[in-house]
Amino acid sequence: MVFVVFLMAMSFLYNYYGTPRMEEMEKEEDEPSLQKGRKVKNIQKGSREKKAVKRRYEKVEPPLQRNLGSETSRKPAKQQRISSELTGEMSSPLSQQCSISLSDFTFLHFLGRGASGEVMTASWRNKDEIVVVKVIKKDAVSTNSILSECCTLKIARECLFLCEGLAAFQTQSHAFLVMPFLWGGSLASYLVKKSCLEIYEARFYSAEIICGLEFLHSHGILHLDIKPENLLFDGDGHMRIGDFGLVKENYTGDDQAFGVIGTTTHMAPEVAVNSKYGTSADWWSFGVTLFQMLVGCLPTNLEKMCSLYPSRAKKFRLPRELPEDSNNILSELLEKDPEHRLGVKGNTRLHSFYSTINWNDLERKNIQPPYQPQRESIVDSMWQIQEQSLSFMDSEMTESSSGDSQDIPGLSFLSSKWRD
DSSP states (O other): HHHHHHHHHHHHHHHIHHHHHHHHHHHHHHHHHHHHHHHHHHHHHHHHHHHHHHHHHHHHOHHHHHHHOOOSSSSSOOSSOOOOOGGHHHSSGGGGGOOOOGGEEEEEEEEEETTTEEEEEEEEETSSSSSEEEEEEESSHHHHHHHHHHHHHHHHOOOTTBOOOOOEEOOOOOOEEEEETTTTTTTHHHHHHHHHHHHHHHHHHHHHHHHHHHHEEEETBBOOOOOOGGEOOOOSSOOEEETTOOOOOOOOOTTOOOSSSOOOOOOGGHEEEEEEEESSHHHHHHHHHHHHHHHHHOOTTTHHTTTTSGGOOOOOOOTTTTTTTHHHHHHHHTTTSSSTTTTSSSSSGGSSGGGGOHHHHHHOSSSSSSSOOOOOHHHHHHHEEOOOGGGHHHHHHHHHOOOOOOOOOTOOOOOOGGGG
16 A cells, blocks of 8 residues: 555656656757757848849859858958957958958058059968959949959959959958059050050050950950050050959840940040940940050040030041051041941951951960060059058948948959969
8 A cells, every 4th residue: 555655656746847847858959949940041031132142143153152152261360460450350250251351461552542442562471472452442332333343353364365353352341352463554654654656566455455355245244444544564565454343244245234434535425425335335445545555645526526415526537647547447446326336347356457466376475565564663653551541441440340331242252373
């Protein structure tokens, strides 16, 4: 009897204390799963918001984009050269999307400043070469524009006549685009020294520009800012097209763009009047640039050529001192009707002005350039960076704690040339 009472008591204690504990354990086991489910849901929601931008960028190089997007370093970036006050910014998720960050660079020379930021030379911790870093303020330039420039820099690696991109990374308030430093300087600087080019020089360098332009157009990209300042000599004296800050993408075939964009002195008439335009806009800018090469100045009646009132527009005047084929190509490139402009109507390479060019040798860079840059003279023309030139560093320190700036999906990349 006592034994039966004992069993009943034990059963009561087990049911009273044991069962709730099992329920609590089951609840505790379920909580991580519920939390994990909420986290996945949040990630999926964020992915939908960024899907449009991401999809457009992945079209260019999806494997690289996916790999870089999934690699995040758990180690904070080392503060080797930049002030330790930037440590918080360097270890943020924004900088971890790429294996390089702001702390990896020592800035050397200031090259220029625009509305969106600064351009300067720098050295990287693992490389002896000098590079150019373009610093873009995220709140001053649209995300689409930054991504378009970044995308073009990646595509440019396939063309010998374009400035290629080595890397791109970002902080909370800035995007950083890294490119090779071209020691030869710009065509604009060269024209200042020489006034105008010999015809054989203009023929050679304009032919290299054609190669770069045709490559961009074949990939649906409009440059929209072809001018001597954006045409650069590499160390061997070959010409490269640079500055893709105004490019427009995905324009192939009969697709046309809208919007007044570019530099007024080189802007095509159809762009100036906010009409539809395509590759014709680049061929006009190329024509103005070729005019500068051959004559040493802009066309004197350029404003009338691009008049907002077509009835008042005049045909540009041909320089008398130029040979017939030179005047003829200028006339065909600076045709006001974009549908009849050389490059749109007819192949620029087949013009008689380029009859002596071996295009196969030119595209392989098997022809010796007329101009051989001297590195010392280029370095002397630069100037040391002053503290005020690194204004983006101050903004990183003040904004790194606010958390207001947005990450740009698909921006960061690292060229295979720079991978360890």
